[in-house]
Amino acid sequence: MKIIVLVKHVPDAQFDRHLTGEGYTTDRDESILSELDEYALEAALQLAEARGGAKAGNQVIALSMGPSGAVNAIKKALQIGATEGVHLTDDALAGSDAAATSLALAAAIRHLGSDAPVDLVLTGMASTDGETSLVPAQLAERLDLPQVTFASSLEVDGGRLTARRDADTSSETVEAPLPAVVSVTDQINEPRYPNFKGIIAAKRKSITTLSLADIGVDPAQVGHAGSWTSVLSAEERPPRTAGTIITDEGDAGIKLVDFLAAQKLL
Amino acid sequence: MAKVLVYIDNPGTSLKKSSLELLTLGRALGETAVALNGKLHDDVAAAFAEYGVGTVLLPSAEDLDDFLVAPKAAYLAAAAGQAGADIVLLDNSPEGKEIAARAGIRLNAGVITDVVAVDADGTAHKSVLAGSYNTACKAGTAVSVLTVKANNVVPEPAAAPAALETVTVEVPAVSAAARITAREQKVASGRPDLTDARIVVAGGRGLDGDFGPVEELADALGAAVGASRAATDAGWISHDAQVGQTGKTVSPQLYISAGISGAIQQKAGMQTAKVIVAVNKDAESPVFEIADFGIVGDLFDVLPQATAEIKKRKG
Ligand SMILES: Cc1cc2nc3c(=O)[nH]c(=O)nc-3n(C[C@H](O)[C@H](O)[C@H](O)COP(=O)(O)OP(=O)(O)OC[C@H]3O[C@@H](n4cnc5c(N)ncnc54)[C@H](O)[C@@H]3O)c2cc1C
Numbered sequence: 408m409k410i411i412v413l414v415k416h417v418p419d420a421q422f423d424r425h426l427t428g429e430g431y432t433t434d435r436d437e438s439i440l441s442e443l444d445e446y447a448l449e450a451a452l453q454l455a456e457a458r459g460g461a462k463a464g465n466q467v468i469a470l471s472m473g474p475s476g477a478v479n480a481i482k483k484a485l486q487i488g489a490t491e492g493v494h495l496t497d498d499a500l501a502g503s504d505a506a507a508t509s510l511a512l513a514a515a516i517r518h519l520g521s522d523a524p525v526d527l528v529l530t531g532m533a534s535t536d537g538e539t540s541l542v543p544a545q546l547a548e549r550l551d552l553p554q555v556t557f558a559s560s561l562e563v564d565g566g567r568l569t570a571r572r573d574a575d576t577s578s579e580t581v582e583a584p585l586p587a588v589v590s591v592t593d594q595i596n597e598p599r600y601p602n603f604k605g606i607i608a609a610k611r612k613s614i615t616t617l618s619l620a621d622i623g624v625d626p627a628q629v630g631h632a633g634s635w636t637s638v639l640s641a642e643e644r645p646p647r648t649a650g651t652i653i654t655d656e657g658d659a660g661i662k663l664v665d666f667l668a669a670q671k672l673l
Numbered sequence: 674m675a676k677v678l679v680y681i682d683n684p685g686t687s688l689k690k691s692s693l694e695l696l697t698l699g700r701a702l703g704e705t706a707v708a709l710n711g712k713l714h715d716d717v718a719a720a721f722a723e724y725g726v727g728t729v730l731l732p733s734a735e736d737l738d739d740f741l742v743a744p745k746a747a748y749l750a751a752a753a754g755q756a757g758a759d760i761v762l763l764d765n766s767p768e769g770k771e772i773a774a775r776a777g778i779r780l781n782a783g784v785i786t787d788v789v790a791v792d793a794d795g796t797a798h799k800s801v802l803a804g805s806y807n808t809a810c811k812a813g814t815a816v817s818v819l820t821v822k823a824n825n826v827v828p829e830p831a832a833a834p835a836a837l838e839t840v841t842v843e844v845p846a847v848s849a850a851a852r853i854t855a856r857e858q859k860v861a862s863g864r865p866d867l868t869d870a871r872i873v874v875a876g877g878r879g880l881d882g883d884f885g886p887v888e889e890l891a892d893a894l895g896a897a898v899g900a901s902r903a904a905t906d907a908g909w910i911s912h913d914a915q916v917g918q919t920g921k922t923v924s925p926q927l928y929i930s931a932g933i934s935g936a937i938q939q940k941a942g943m944q945t946a947k948v949i950v951a952v953n954k955d956a957e958s959p960v961f962e963i964a965d966f967g968i969v970g971d972l973f974d975v976l977p978q979a980t981a982e983i984k985k986r987k988g
């Protein structure tokens with residue numbers, strides 16, 4: 408199989424995150440591979456391994472769009488087990504909203520399918536910074552491929568896939584022919600960690616860099632200029648501060664109710 | 674005046690509170706029409722009229738529910754075109770966001786998610802990065818597609834009810850869509866819906882398999898029940914109850930957290946609650962950093978005592 412896994416490079420949520428600059432984009436100093444994309448990568452690796460892995464010609468291509476630092480997310484994916492990396496980077500991409508991001512990624516995916524067709528595009532359920540979950544659905548729309556999103560299980564048999572999707576009021580079984588765009592939840596698997604062998608092997612794996620010109624995208628269609636949405640202002644909210652903390656001396660349940668009554672929450 | 678189109682999916686026999694919120698918001702922005710998927714029940718039609726909706730658009734096809742997202746988005750985009758909508762409003766559920774995502778591409782329209790308020794000029798407000806920033810965003814396109822979080826508007830009927838007319842929208846053919854081949858209905862808990870509940874009582878690993886104390890307190894308060902991923906992963910409660918980064922994001926008036934440590938992924942889903950109460954036996958738990966009222970103690974003592982006291986006071 409030829410699988411493309413989309414990996415986003417995002418600010419680490421363990422640290423304070425900031426919106427900076429004219430377009431209020433995220434400051435990426437302390438950035439990592441978006442945690443939820445590890446589930447997509449694991450799903451891809453399991454599908455490839457079940458078919459004999461890289462030796463049998465299965466490809467797991469980690470694709471990231473982002474500034475120079477995004478190459479670190481690709482390297483991490485290669486250490487975990489992706490077979491090759493692709494970095495879509497161009498100054499004109501800075502500040503892209505979801506629609507512009509999906510336009511550029513769709514063009515990159517088409518470009519990567521020009522030699523041999525892509526069977527599957529796997530993504531996380533949401534990035535851990537923008538968190539819109541718009542990109543997978545917009546990719547499916549732009550590529551005119553079936554969309555199978557929020558999959559909590561995924562099986563591929565022949566040219567078809569079957570997935571489970573848990574909605575609020577029901578659980579659904581979903582079927583689609585390949586190729587398809589699939590986003591997966593954190594319920595689908597337990598992502599592996601890179602091991603020593605993987606880290607060494609990653610050094611020999613190739614990372615291809617693509618510019619907008621390489622994928623035939625007009626710079627005016629992406630970035631701040633080409634985006635359909637913009638951030639007009641961003642105000643940092645004072646962090647929540649701790650209130651009253653008491654230790655139970657046998658009557659904390661009563662005190663809790665007193666607090667709720669005082670707050671008019673009963 | 675702006676033309677607003679509100680998308681409502683399968684309301685059944687009555688509109689959800691979040692739908693009434695969208696209708697109220699829509700009316701504040703302009704003239705509201707509804708793009709409905711599913712049957713238009715008489716009671717729902719009456720509610721539309723009461724909320725000032727003049728036109729209900731209905732899809733020409735009846736099988737939109739057999740496929741995932743794509744045909745619904747195609748329908749909504751066609752409906753927005755037919756209604757001449759400037760602003761399209763949807764709820765902020767995972768499916769709502771995805772229908773918005775694809776309809777946005779079809780309409781060449783910017784999509785803004787997680788919206789909590791909309792100004793008269795279409796500027797949308799949203800809180801981002803786990804509640805650490807408030808932002809104002811705008812779609813520069815002719816049409817804006819906004820997905821609006823529940824609980825940010827007080828539902829209010831129109832001063833005068835509208836006369837309702839229905840119009841059919843031809844649904845464009847969609848070649849590539851995933852088919853839903855089976856659907857298992859989940860049993861409703863009878864409690865308020867987690868995402869629009871006024872009060873949420875949530876439990877974590879500290880419950881050690883027994884959600885009884887959390888459920889009893891929730892019922893005494895008329896609250897929804899939430900959980901940490903540790904509790905849902907352990908199978909003590911359904912995954913639907915999970916609050917956090919990969920669960921639901923809630924902003925209730927009151928969130929009571931019991932036996933939950935307050936990991937960053939949990940906080941991501943609840944720290945915009947108005948008031949947070951935490952019960953945890955470990956005084957060092959990070960949840961206390963964001964609690965308005967914290968109790969260091971055993972939840973198996975504190976929760977039942979609080980439940981009994983509430984019942985006593987409520988008589
Ligand atoms: C706080 C914040 C709020 C935002 N709100 C909006 C908004 O309301 N509307 C809007 O149009 N834009 C918004 N943006 C911009 C948006 O985040 C970017 O366009 C981003 O490039 C893609 O959206 P996402 O991060 O929400 O991804 P999601 O759609 O949540 O990502 C889902 C999956 O798509 C893949 N993916 C996404 N981006 C990339 C990438 N660059 N490279 C590789 N794979 C990727 C990953 O697999 C990821 O798991 C916002 C950005 C921020 C920081």
Ligand SMILES: Cc1cc2nc3c(=O)[nH]c(=O)nc-3n(C[C@H](O)[C@H](O)[C@H](O)COP(=O)(O)OP(=O)(O)OC[C@H]3O[C@@H](n4cnc5c(N)ncnc54)[C@H](O)[C@@H]3O)c2cc1C
Nearest residue numbers: 877878879901902903917918919920932933934939954972
């Ligand atoms: C990709 C990813 C996504 C995630 N998404 C989510 C998410 O959406 N939501 C989420 O919640 N988590 C999420 N997590 C998991 C998160 O990191 C934490 O592991 C989880 O929230 C911990 O749950 P907990 O607080 O119940 O358990 P623990 O961290 O084990 O805490 C249990 C707490 O209970 C207290 N306790 C024990 N017994 C008692 C008692 N008798 N009385 C009072 N207190 C008691 C303990 O002091 C402790 O603080 C995610 C993790 C990852 C990697």
